[in-house]
Amino acid sequence: MIGLFLQMGEGYKRIKKSTTLDISFNSETETYDFIADKNPTESLKSYSPQISQDLTMIKGEDDFEYIYEQMMKSVPNNEEVNTKALLVFMFDGDKTKGYKAWEVDAKLIFDTLSGVDSKINFNINFASDIRVGVAKVADGAVTFTEGTSEV
Structure with a gap:
């Protein structure tokens, strides 16, 4: 299970009323055709992650x-x-020690507002390097400590 949190005011609040949580990594690659190789080689240039939401x-x-x-x-x-967005990997850790997590600066990009389905569709685009660390969730509040990934 993955918990998705957005910074709302002073702290993080969980996105709870969405029915999807797919992280698209959107890899950008480059193909090289080296003279010594029989086949072309594909190399990763970068990722541009985003999360589509239907709230x-x-x-x-x-x-x-x-x-x-x-x-x-x-x-x-x-x-x-x-x-800011915080992804908490709640299957990798426990309540006491915390869970592995990623924190990023993010941009919210709105897509559609459906009056029929009562949904707001939007994207959370990663707008910084991913900060790796540990998140602890207690009594509805979440804290993030960067740099520690041991849980």
């Missing part, structure tokens, strides 16, 4: 209230929404 609109839920507010402010003004 169910439920008034009163922290995740919906934050995303809706950001959408209402940014879309009419053609503005970017900058925040």
Whole structure:
């Protein structure tokens, strides 16, 4: 299980009312045709990760209230929404020691608002290097410590 958190105000809040959590790594590669090789060689240049979300609109839920507010402010003004995202790999660790985690600066890019399905579709684009560390989740609050990946 993976927990997705966004920085909302002073702290991280979990995205809870989404039905998908797929991380697209969007690898960029380059192909070399070396003279000494029979076949071309493909090498990784970089990754450009993003997470597509379809958030169910439920008034009163922290995740919906934050995303809706950001959408209402940014879309009419053609503005970017900058925040931080935290991915907590809850299958790799435990409640006491914490879980392996990635923290990144992120940009929220809005895609569709469906009145029929009651969903806001948006992307969370990674906008920095991934900071590797440990996250601890207790009483609804999450903390992240960079640089420690032993759990």
